[in-house]
Amino acid sequence: MHVVITGGAGFIGSNIAARLVEEGHTVTVLDDLSTGQRGRLASIEVEVIDGDVRSFATVEKSVNNADAIFHLAAVVGVPYAMKHRWDSVTTNILGTYNLLTVARRRDIPVFIASSSAIYGKLSQSTPVVETDDVVIGNTHIASWTYSYAKLAEEQLALAAVQEWSASVKIGRFFNVIGPGQSGAYGMVVPRFVTRALRGERLPVYGDGTQTRTFADIEDVVSAVMTVWERGEWGAVYNIGGQEEVSINDLAHRIIHKTQSRSTIQHVAYDKVFGTGFEEPTRRRPSTAKLQALGYTPRYTLNDTIIRVVASMREKAGDLRP
Numbered sequence: 001m002h003v004v005i006t007g008g009a010g011f012i013g014s015n016i017a018a019r020l021v022e023e024g025h026t027v028t029v030l031d032d033l034s035t036g037q038r039g040r041l042a043s044i045e046v047e048v049i050d051g052d053v054r055s056f057a058t059v060e061k062s063v064n065n066a067d068a069i070f071h072l073a074a075v076v077g078v079p080y081a082m083k084h085r086w087d088s089v090t091t092n093i094l095g096t097y098n099l100l101t102v103a104r105r106r107d108i109p110v111f112i113a114s115s116s117a118i119y120g121k122l123s124q125s126t127p128v129v130e131t132d133d134v135v136i137g138n139t140h141i142a143s144w145t146y147s148y149a150k151l152a153e154e155q156l157a158l159a160a161v162q163e164w165s166a167s168v169k170i171g172r173f174f175n176v177i178g179p180g181q182s183g184a185y186g187m188v189v190p191r192f193v194t195r196a197l198r199g200e201r202l203p204v205y206g207d208g209t210q211t212r213t214f215a216d217i218e219d220v221v222s223a224v225m226t227v228w229e230r231g232e233w234g235a236v237y238n239i240g241g242q243e244e245v246s247i248n249d250l251a252h253r254i255i256h257k258t259q260s261r262s263t264i265q266h267v268a269y270d271k272v273f274g275t276g277f278e279e280p281t282r283r284r285p286s287t288a289k290l291q292a293l294g295y296t297p298r299y300t301l302n303d304t305i306i307r308v309v310a311s312m313r314e315k316a317g318d319l320r321p
């Protein structure tokens with residue numbers, strides 16, 4: 001198969017590219033390299049097109065001979081998307097519109113990368129299932145921009161399914177972590193590990209009792225492949241980790257695994273994001289639908305923290321175990 005991956009120079013896209021190449025597919029990456037890095041693809045044989053998914057002409061040219069499209073290009077990370085609202089909204093809406101339009105003409109199946117952010121402030125004690133309501137906050141609050149943008153992307157895809165039976169599968173990623181992820185755009189694990197390795201304080205926003213789950217990038221790539229190979233057309237699948245952990249606990253585990261002298265510093269949301277910042281207090285996916293396809297994760301959260309620490313130490317030339 002010839003697969004085009006939008007956002008393929010990003011964290012998740014480059015790992016999907018590596019897996020597809022390993023399986024014998026030909027891969028073209030379409031990425032504007034805004035947060036992506038060519039270096040991530042250095043050891044993989046792929047064609048890289050430096051282009052913007054918001055340009056119809058670029059998308060048309062890039063997916064010309066594709067047998068499949070994996071659409072991951074997006075302005076990612078809530079803090080980063082808050083600063084780049086226009087890019088966040090337009091990349092998701094125009095990019096997805098362009099891809100689906102070309103895919104329709106050429107009859108190309110598409111995998112769409114959505115996000116747990118679409119559930120908004122839903123903070124229930126039971127794991128979130130794909131059919132749960134979404135509860136997104138006030139449209140003026142910038143921290144919800146990413147949620148609205150990803151929701152619009154999903155709606156475009158679901159409308160295409162209804163309108164012309166588009167061959168689309170949607171994966172809703174919950175926090176994905178692993179070696180090679182950048183902390184520059186607000187992702188918590190690489191930020192904490194970097195600071196712990198330097199012996200700096202770990203800034204925990206709010207009181208740190210908010211919970212999340214984290215999935216290993218290797219497991220996420222396997223989950224995407226499972227959805228792609230065995231998922232239903234037109235269906236949505238949660239893709240995420242199972243172990244719910246508070247951000248306080250996450251920070252302590254990272255301090256422990258890095259044998260760091262760092263301490264935790266609680267920082268009020270307002271100080272970092274300005275007034276009105278909102279986020280869910282709990283977030284855990286039900287992956288029953290995904291597991292029914294035969295998917296089983298390999299890594300625990302502790303395994304992945306160890307993998308991230310090792311890769312960051314190696315990058316810094318620090319080879320302590």
Ligand SMILES: NC(=O)c1ccc[n+]([C@@H]2O[C@H](COP(=O)([O-])OP(=O)(O)OC[C@H]3O[C@@H](n4cnc5c(N)ncnc54)[C@H](O)[C@@H]3O)[C@@H](O)[C@H]2O)c1
Pocket residue numbers: 006007008009010011012013030031032033034035036037051052053054071072073074075076091095113114115116117150172173174175176177
């Ligand atoms: N990382 C996570 O925890 C997570 C969670 C939920 C959803 N997602 C979704 O997964 C996808 C990949 O995320 P990631 O973590 O790899 O982020 P990333 O920032 O590493 O990758 C996104 C890529 O898209 C590219 N890009 C941005 N705007 C573009 C444009 N206009 N045209 C072409 N390329 C553009 C960037 O350069 C980057 O390489 C995104 O759609 C994101 O919304 C990620």
